[in-house]
Amino acid sequence: MKINQLSVFLENQPGRLSEPCAVLARAGINILTLSLADTQQFGILRLIVKDWQRAQAELEKAGCLVKRSEVVAVEVEDTPGGLERLLTVIEEGKVNVEYMYAFSCRCQAKAIMIFCFGDPDKAISVMQAKGINVMSGGDLLGV
Amino acid sequence: MGDFQPISSIDYLPQEQLRELQLARLKNMVSRAYERVALFRSRLNELNITPSDINTLADIAKLPFTIKTDLRDTYPFGLFASPMNEIVRLHASSGTTGKPIVVAYTQEDIKVWASVMHRTFACCGLDRNDIVQNSYGYGLFTGGLGAHYGAEDMGATVIPTSGGNTERQIMVMKDFGVTAICSTPSYFLHMLDMAKEMGIDMHDLPLRAGVFGAEPWTEQMRERIEQAAGIKAYDIYGLSEIIGPGVASACCAQDGLHVFEDHFYPEIIDPITCEVLPDGQEGELVLTTLSKQAMPMIRYRTRDITTLLTEKCSCGRTIRRIRRVGRRSDDMFIIRGVNVFPSQIEEALLRIEGTLPHYQIILTREKDLDRMEVQVEITAELFSDNFSKMEGLKKTIAHEIHNIVGINATITLVSPNTIKRSEGKAKRLLDMRKM
Structure with a gap:
């Protein structure tokens, strides 16, 4: 019953949010839902996608720090x-x-x-x- | 004593014999410097000293100090004690502040340099069977050619990759079956990252030793490097003003660095009073060259903080040791009246499991109050989806830093690979305070 969610580390700086989104877009992966939590310094982008393994691999390849939970x-x-x-x-x-x-x-x-x-x-x-x-x-x- | 080699035999000389040799060489060198270098002659004259006043090794304390600005003030050739037609090589420092300093070598100096680097490699357990990748920069910097000549003198196979082009460095390391590498520790960390990116685990390679120097690093960093690469990491010490790399080297005992004191005479002084300190007390390292021809150096103040260890080393060498130089007075910065060395921040970081020593210190001033920000790259191991865990990590880092330096730092977690990697000496400090 548990769903796999990917969390991506983001520095709280302009442009940082669009990077992982662009990676997924290029890979043709649709984001079913997302939530962005942030402090002044850093944020965590939480994503649910259909093919989480491929999304994780693509994001990591692009240098993102990704954790599945x-x-x-x-x-x-x-x-x-x-x-x-x-x-x-x-x-x-x-x-x-x-x-x-x-x-x-x-x-x-x-x-x-x-x-x-x-x-x-x-x-x-x-x-x-x-x-x-x-x-x-x-x-x-x-x- | 598996690394005993004829050229290293002097490392095992009985103390009395070594002292005799040092005294004879010291007398010669002081005469040479007095006769041939105007600055040294005038300094000795001011103190009413002549070379004939040097009769014991303890008399060295009568001699005046030489400091870095003396080299700048006499730029470029003012301290040379040999005519140019006897000088076969010039090197120059990077000159991060003001003019570079120039250093010179005669044919004989080059031979001595090769021999002390050979002894350095022997200390690190290397021999003629090793394939040595030399990633110190070749050029005006003394690191590249110094290590190169020493490794060749030993009979090892040298690959002169120099610094940079990290992907090719990894390819060479793998394809050529490299067994030992020379580089700055920070550049080796960069190579480790690159290897990982290329899907190469250094544990699978024949690489077994790293000869690391040219910047201060910590014991903790040594342990991390050894684990991450499956190698033995050795700390070596040197400075261009004295000869370049090859002044001192760690050995298999990993308990301080042996000073090749038949060529470089070490003293420890109190940096404020300039008094010579008793053995075992921490202070500034002062070095006197005993055999250098082209550019003798009398009591050169290195700005490096260390301790002279006189007990016999378990490796069997009789030459004295200095403790790892983790602190360089030049790197020291003062924040809110506290003296801080970048290596102390590194030490704090590496106390935390899972951190990597990729960090940068940024100093700013807001409303007359100095702020220290430490940017730390977050690792996959430490990244958590849980905010309180991430905040906890920042607190832990700040706490460790506070424990060591007594200053509250703002910790900023940044993405992996965002702190600029160095291919030579790492630049850890960004001081943006306007004085």
Whole structure:
């Protein structure tokens, strides 16, 4: 149920963000979703792509520092309070959320959140026990 | 004593014999300098000393010091003690500040230089069976030709690649079965990166030794290089003003560098009071050439901080040792009243697992307050998707630096391969303060 996400180290300087994007564009790799987190000094670009192995190889070839990590994609009711209910389940399950961001989804009425958990396996079982739809890689990447 | 060779026999001479030899040579050299070099003659006259006042080795303390500006002030040929028709070679320093300094060699000086570099290589466990890639720069810089002649004198196969064109260096290293390399440690780090990029693991090559010098580096860096390349890394020491490389060399014991003191007489002084310090105390290294013809040097202040080790080395050599020169007074910078050497920053960085010694120190001044920024290249091993881990890494680096120099530095993590690589001496410091 875990999804592979690529994190790219970025120096916080003009032009640095476009470099990895250009590498992926040249390789014909489509970015399904991304999130950019930054401090004043450096940033981390987090990407979800279909063919993460090839994306990682291309980025590394271009001199980027890339780390793969596992995240969890969770369906959220697209109604007021939907996210709050989900977070309550996670909190009650005592799983630590390191960060989260919204998956940019262009289809259906679903909202999808990407979570990085301290313990993803525990998080998945906690959520599934409460009937929350944790999306498989196939579900998500087939979108 | 596997590296014992006839030319190295002097390294094992009984102390009394060595002292006799040194005294005889010292007397000769002082006479020569007095008779032939105006500056030395006037300096000795000012002190009411003549060469006949030098009767013991301790009398060397009566002699005046020579400093770098003396070489600049007498530019280009003012300190030569041989006529030009006896001089067979000139070298010049890079001259990063002001005019370069010029140094000269007679035929005999070149022979001595080759022999001390030969002894350097023997110290590093090399012999005539080695294939030596010499990546020190050839040209006005003494490193290239100095190492070249020494390796040839030993009978090794020398490949004069000089510095630069790193991809070709790696190709040569691999295809020619190079067993030993000479370069600055920072350039070798660059070669390691390049080899990795080319998909070559130096552990798989016959390379077994690195003869590294021309810039200060740390024990920690030596260990990193040895692990990363699967070689033994040796520190060598020298300076153009004295002869070039070949003044001192580490040996298999890796516990200080043996000074070839039959040619270069070492003293340690207090850099402030100029008093000679007792053995074992740290201070500025002062060197006197004992056999140099074209350009004798009397009590030359090297600006290098070290200690003279007099105990016998486990390798069996009787010539004295100096501790690794990690600090060069010239490289020292002062920030908020604290003296800092770039090598101390390197030492702090290398205390952290997974860091690489690719760094640059940037000094700026904001509202009359000096700021030290240390840019460190992030490595795949250290990069984490987790912000707090990354912030933690910055804190750890800052903490280690604070532990060693007592200054809070701003740590900036930068992408791999963004800090400019050097093909010769590394430039670690960027001082942008406007005084």
